[in-house]
Amino acid sequence: MSQTILAVSLTFAQVCLAIAMALAALRMSRGPRAQDRVLALDTLYVNSMLLLMVFGIRTGKDIYFEASLVIGMLGFVATVALAKFLMRGEVIE
Amino acid sequence: MNIMDHAVDLPVWAALLVSFFLVVGSGLTLIGTIGFSRLPSFYERIHAPTLGTSWGTGGIVMASMIFFTVLATRPVIHEILIGIFVTVTTPVTLMLLARAALHRDRAEGNPDVLAEVSPDEPKRGPALGE
Incomplete structure (x- = not known):
């Protein structure tokens, strides 16, 4: 019983995070x-961190x-x- | 379902609690990323992924803590490190990124962004106390 509940919610969470990563990758390419x-x-980094958890x-x-x-x-x-590179044009001054 | 064999001892209330936090966390992360891909301007878009770094991370970290604590029958709270780390670093990165974007927009003279107010210039409008 508890295995079934967990399996369903884990699959839901993985699908949600995978869709979120795909949307972030789309925004990154576009x-x-x-x-x-x-x-x-x-x-993308935050979503992959959550997916690994x-x-x-x-x-x-x-x-x-x-x-x-x-x-x-x-x-x-x-x-x-x-962000430092975008602001200044170089990372370490 | 052989991969879930380690969870066979988990009581049903713990499974329900873990599932609730997992669904809340991943659903909020997905909503935040949908907002990130749909909002029209960068300064609106920068708000959306914080849904994933606040309650998305919080929910999944809490689910993981409850799961391993109930399974090991002792407190397992090292996942809270990730929660603290993400909570501390997200404002720093997004603030730096927003300031970099503002700097770039001003350098290009983008009319959607207000110009910088120099500190010596007297401010217009009624002064205080009049």
């Missing part, structure tokens, strides 16, 4: 300006938590560096 593409990349619940393994922590940190650093 986005009119560079800041739209950077924001789409940030959204859902994978962790589905498989019951701990390693997905560490992977999603690493993805969150990389997303933060990447977005800050790209």
Whole structure:
């Protein structure tokens, strides 16, 4: 019983997050300006982090938590560096 | 359904609670990303994905914490690290990105954006106390 409930809601969550990632990728390929593409990349990072956490619940393994922590940190650093590049034209002055 | 064999001991109330938080979190993330792909201007679009970083992350982190705590019969709360980290870093990145976009729009003289007010220039309009 609880397995069925969990399987349905996990599948729902995975489908939702996959659609969200597809929409963010669409915006990244279409986005009119560079800041739209950077924001789409940030959204893609957050969505993939959440998708990995859902994978962790589905498989019951701990390693997905560490992977999603690493993805969150990389997303933060990447977005800050790209925003700095858009503002100044170079990352490290 | 062999992949879910580790969850066979999970009581039904915990499964319902975990499912509720999963559905809320992923649904709000999807709504935020739909808004991100549909809103017309960048300054409106920058608001939408924060739905995924606030309640989307919160819901899924809470679902994961409840699931592993009930299964291991001891408190497992290390997922809260991700919640704290995302909550702290999202305003920083989006603020930097919004300021970069504003700088670019002003440098191009985009008429949709207000010009910068210099601090020495006296402000127009009635002064305070008159």
